[in-house]
Amino acid sequence: MQTGVRYYVVRGDSSVAAFVAGRGSLDQTGFHIVGAHTDSPGLRLKPRAPHTAEGLTRLGVEVYGGPILATFADRDLGLAGRINLRSAEGVKTLRVRFDEPLVRLPNLAFI
Numbered sequence: 231m232q233t234g235v236r237y238y239v240v241r242g243d244s245s246v247a248a249f250v251a252g253r254g255s256l257d258q259t260g261f262h263i264v265g266a267h268t269d270s271p272g273l274r275l276k277p278r279a280p281h282t283a284e285g286l287t288r289l290g291v292e293v294y295g296g297p298i299l300a301t302f303a304d305r306d307l308g309l310a311g312r313i314n315l316r317s318a319e320g321v322k323t324l325r326v327r328f329d330e331p332l333v334r335l336p337n338l339a340f341i
Contacts, residue, residue, distance in 0.1 A: 243312075243325070271295030273302065273335070275309075289333060299335075306331030 231237070231251045238248040252259050276290040293299075310327040 243323070269295060271297035273297070274311075300337070302335050303337035305334070307333045307335060309333065 233251050233253050236248070236250050238246060240246055252261060272294050273291040274294045276292055279289045279291070281288045281290065308328050308331050311325070313324050313326055315322045315324065
């Protein structure tokens with residue numbers, strides 16, 4: 231690594247780490263770390279998510295982060311993310327995004 235040069239590393243198609251190599255030796259100049267993330271709060275599909283009963287298919291989801299759930303209710307929602315497929319050659323990861331809305335999270339009426 232050359233001093234003063236900017237570098238970055240991509241891990242797993244989802245994480246990026248960027249840094250600048252310091253201008254002096256680590257024991258003399260030390261180092262500074264800054265961190266941030268851009269994960270959006272939302273709903274993640276559970277493994278084996280679909281369940282069909284009474285002519286209706288439901289998807290099992292889990293809450294990720296701290297979403298304001300009222301903003302997800304009573305609106306068309308799309309699906310996007312990564313799918314891991316297991317085969318004889320190993321595990322293959324695919325990125326998917328459905329442009330058309332596929333699901334709706336109903337807002338239940340209070341009784």
